[in-house]
Amino acid sequence: MSAFPRIPALASRAGTASALTAAMLAASVLIPGLATGAQAATSGEQALKVAASKKGSPYQYGATGPNRFDCSGLTLYSFKKVGKNLPRTAQSQYNSTRHLSSGSRQVGDLVFFHSGSNVYHVGIYAGSNKIWHSPKPGGSVRLEKIWTNSVWYGRVK
Structure with a gap:
């Protein structure tokens, strides 16, 4: 058994977070002044x-x-x-x-x-x-x- 069994799950979550961050950045370009974060x-x-x-x-x-x-x-x-x-x-x-x-x-x-x-x-x-x-x-x-x-x-x- 690996000493780091959760790395794939964490990487998957990080990918989702990155996708959400990218979507919010895209929305802020489309909608100037929109609240983020x-x-x-x-x-x-x-x-x-x-x-x-x-x-x-x-x-x-x-x-x-x-x-x-x-x-x-x-x-x-x-x-x-x-x-x-x-x-x-x-x-x-x-x-x-x-x-x-x-x-x-x-x-x-x-x-x-x-x-x-x-x-x-x-x-x-x-x-x-x-x-x-x-x-x-x-x-x-x-x-x-x-x-x-x-x-x-x-x-x-």
Whole structure:
């Protein structure tokens, strides 16, 4: 009998740990600012992962998933998957969140695009001034830089 009978099992566990570490590093590249390691992910960060997993899903007006989305359908779907309820439209979602300054925004918060007092688009903040969103007809779910200063931020309660 070997003096080191547990080495294969330990090597196997180390391989699994390495694979998990690699997966977290890959996720942090896909989702800038995402918590890693022992930090517990907020519901917003969890919803962001859900939205990112829908990358490439086509835009469809009024769609709430699981394979097609409009902007507020993607946010509704993503938060619902992590146990949070949101209303259906971007304006209603804005009205139901805790409003934040841009300096207080965090990964997983909602970003609301507005014209005057009218909210017309929503995405999930991914850090580095980027959002995951379902942009428009002919587009698909993607990570994109915030293109305007006419945005408000909200945190799902």
